[in-house]
Amino acid sequence: MTAQALWFDAPGQAVLRQEPLTFDASAVPSGETTCAGERVLVRALFSGISRGTEATVFHGLVPESEHERMSGPNMGGAFPFPVKYGYAMVGQVQAGPQALLGQPVFVLHPHQDLFVVPAEAVVPLPPDLAPERAVLAANMETALNIVWDALIQPGDRVAVFGAGVVGALTARLAASIAGTEVLLIDRDLGRASLAAGLGLDFALADHVEGEFDVVVNASGSGAALSQAIDLAGPEARLVEASWYGARTVSLPLGGAFHSRRLAIVSSQVGSIPAHRRARWSFRRRLGKALQLLADPRLDALISGESRFADLPEDYARIVESTATLCHRITYQSDV
Numbered sequence: 001m002t003a004q005a006l007w008f009d010a011p012g013q014a015v016l017r018q019e020p021l022t023f024d025a026s027a028v029p030s031g032e033t034t035c036a037g038e039r040v041l042v043r044a045l046f047s048g049i050s051r052g053t054e055a056t057v058f059h060g061l062v063p064e065s066e067h068e069r070m071s072g073p074n075m076g077g078a079f080p081f082p083v084k085y086g087y088a089m090v091g092q093v094q095a096g097p098q099a100l101l102g103q104p105v106f107v108l109h110p111h112q113d114l115f116v117v118p119a120e121a122v123v124p125l126p127p128d129l130a131p132e133r134a135v136l137a138a139n140m141e142t143a144l145n146i147v148w149d150a151l152i153q154p155g156d157r158v159a160v161f162g163a164g165v166v167g168a169l170t171a172r173l174a175a176s177i178a179g180t181e182v183l184l185i186d187r188d189l190g191r192a193s194l195a196a197g198l199g200l201d202f203a204l205a206d207h208v209e210g211e212f213d214v215v216v217n218a219s220g221s222g223a224a225l226s227q228a229i230d231l232a233g234p235e236a237r238l239v240e241a242s243w244y245g246a247r248t249v250s251l252p253l254g255g256a257f258h259s260r261r262l263a264i265v266s267s268q269v270g271s272i273p274a275h276r277r278a279r280w281s282f283r284r285r286l287g288k289a290l291q292l293l294a295d296p297r298l299d300a301l302i303s304g305e306s307r308f309a310d311l312p313e314d315y316a317r318i319v320e321s322t323a324t325l326c327h328r329i330t331y332q333s334d335v
Helices: 052-057 064-069 135-152 165-175 191-197 220-232 282-294 296-301 308-320
Strands: 001-011 013-020 039-050 089-095 104-107 114-119 157-161 181-186 201-205 212-217 232-240 264-268 301-308 326-330
Touching: 013 308, 039 052, 039 104, 039 135, 039 308, 052 308, 089 135, 104 135, 114 308, 135 165, 135 212, 135 232, 135 282, 135 296, 135 326, 157 165, 157 220, 165 181, 165 191, 165 212, 165 220, 165 296, 181 191, 181 308, 191 201, 191 296, 212 220, 220 232, 301 308, 308 326
Parallel strands: 157 181, 157 212, 181 201, 212 232, 232 264, 301 326
Antiparallel strands: 001 013, 039 089, 039 114, 039 326, 089 104
16 A cells, blocks of 8 residues: 655645555454454545644754654654644545444554554544544644643633633633633734634724633743733733744843732643643543544634645745634645
8 A cells, every 4th residue: 555645854844645555454353342452444635734743843943952842643744754644634534443333433643545553543533523624633632732831710810811712712612611801812803703603702903802711822922921921910910822932032021020020831732731740641531532523613714725636836825924814724635
């Protein structure tokens, strides 16, 4: 068997490569349960481009210090290039344990039309989740982790900077906590309609007033984090959820920063917060993220769609456009 996969060969260069696949169907047991070490053959249905992180990889901006931590499950090659990268794949199990056969599943895998992974790497989709929307699972998992790190409590006033996919999902989760007042903030007025469709209040970054208990920066902008400091109330918590790659940011830590006793904490999906770690595994967290995607309103976060065969030509435009939220890749027309 062979598969096609998207590779980044150099900064700004995406290509499709043929890869050999090996899968021994005769080694699959006939039982109803899966066993450690079993593997599955999965045919891709949809994958999603997570613009912020994938743009950083595509342009070769992953810092050398982060090469190991940024290596995703099932990634091919190595940073900076050539590398096969991505982590939002929805497919259907074609061969493997009987319990998974034919199931639509989510798996952290780069953009590829056919692949083999350990059976424990795939998570079946909930029955009420459309496979087309399940490409948002990795983003929802990130948002869930941010909310955990933010320690948002009922009644809190919460500001979220950045109406991208992760920011919008974070605001949506925060708004579901009883009594919270959540404001989604962006510099693009066009994101106001997205916020409205998700049932969220919206404000332009230059028109925000008031004092907040929790401020989340998911904008990828150091300027937004600086503004977050100004908006944070005494003893407030600021969560930096952006990843800047090789870029540096400066912060105004004079003024009232110390007298307000503000706390700035990072949030990164590669680790489960310490206060959850004893009970939550990565698999449990991903399963919960899939359940949280049942809301059809979240389809508004899919900003476009491309055929897998067209991806080398389309990729640069997708990740460089500020209008891109989650861009969905379709595979079935290429089979």
